[in-house]
Amino acid sequence: MSRPFSLFARPARALATRLRTVTPSQPGWVCRNCLRRLPPSQRRLYASPADNADFQSIVDQPAQLVRSGKQHGYGLIVLAIIPVTAFVLGTWQVQRLSWKSDLIARFEDRLVRDPLxxxxxxxxxxxxxFDYRRVYATGTFRHDQEMLIxxxxxxxxxxxxVITPLERRFKGMEGKNTTILVCRGWIPKERAPQSSRPEGLPKGEVTISGLLREPWTKNMFTPDNDPAHGKFYFPDVGQMAQHVGSQPVWIEETMVPxxxxxxxxxxxxIPIGRPAEVNLRNNHAQYIFTWAEKPGILLV
Incomplete structure (x- = not known):
């Protein structure tokens, strides 16, 4: 009878030794047969969620609809507005592209005509x-009324x-003498004093050729001119013409690049004149593709 008893006693001693070496904070693995022999207080230390008959995994739970049966929030409204807004802006850019293309074509047609x-x-x-129309005029520069922008x-x-009034005198038309504003071109900052550029101050009667230009509109970021102190930041044709007593007519002198x-x-x-070409930017085609792609970019 001692032999069968020794067979069962040896596994029991091994199990007890193993239980003493395993800490509750880090329970080791115990087979199910040995786990049944443990008292309930120790058996809980080695229990796993799968041993619980009431355990249910989150992957086995049924799917639930979020906000089911409730009204949609402002987020869905914003997502619906995005493609509509992009479509409106894209349509507007198509119209702007057509307008700008026609405008540039009209100006280029004027450039190829003979000067008047x-x-x-x-x-x-x-x-x-007559914007961008090539013209020429003869007169005398009033360097004493020169303005620098x-x-x-x-x-x-x-x-x-360099903006210099051009005084024009017409024979047999006394009282018809007029003055216009001529944008002669660009000079470096160190050549601002007239004493540093005598060759850039032609004397006597001269004939200039350039482009007749429509007055510009000042943007909100450009400071106001100060004619009293000779400071000009923007070509305000009306203001500058009133300052020197000339017609509000602006000619941009041109030269071959x-x-x-x-x-x-x-x-x-000597002022560097501008080339006789249309310098309007036409980026509306790029804007069209930008707004066409915008809904997809924002919704991804």
Missing amino acids: PLPPQVDPDSVKD GPRIHDGKDGYL DLITAYEREEKG
């Missing part, structure tokens, strides 16, 4: 119908735009 002599009297209200950047350098000529003019202080 500027009449003695110009109706300011009709200038918009700045700062203006040209090829990364700081400088000014040439790098060597531009360097020579800059060195001597």
Whole structure:
């Protein structure tokens, strides 16, 4: 009888030894047969969730609809507004693209025409119908009434735009003498004093050719001009014409783009005129694609 008893006693001693070496904070693995022999107080230390008959995994739980049977919040309204807003803005940019393309084509058509002599009297209200029209005029520069608009950047350098009134006299038309404003071009900042650029101050009668331009509109970020102290930040044609007593007519003198000529003019202080071309930006096609992609970008 001692032999069968020793067979059962040895596993029991091994189990007791193992239970003494296993801490409750880190319970070891015990087989199910040995676990049944433990008292209930110790059996709970080695119990797992799967041993509980009432255990239910979260993956076995039925799916629940969020906000089921409730009204939708403001988030859904915002998501619905996004594609509508993008469609409206895209449509508006299509219209702007058509308008800008027609405007540039109209200006380019005026550029290819022969230049016109500027009449003695110009109706300011009709200038918009001749914007970017090439004209020429003869007269004498009033360097004593010169105005500098700045700062203006040209090829990364700081400088000014030189605005000089052109006094025109017409033979046999006494009392018809008029003055217009001529934007002669850009000069570097160090050439602002007239004493530093004698070659840039032509004397006597001159003939200038350029583009007749419509007055600009000042944006909210540009400071106001101070004519009393000779400070001009924006080409306000009406204000500048009243300051020197000329017609509110603005001519931008042009020149053939040439790098060597531009360097020579800059060195001597002779204003660098603009090229005879349309410089309007037309980015509306890019804006159309931007707003077309915007709903998808925002909803992803």
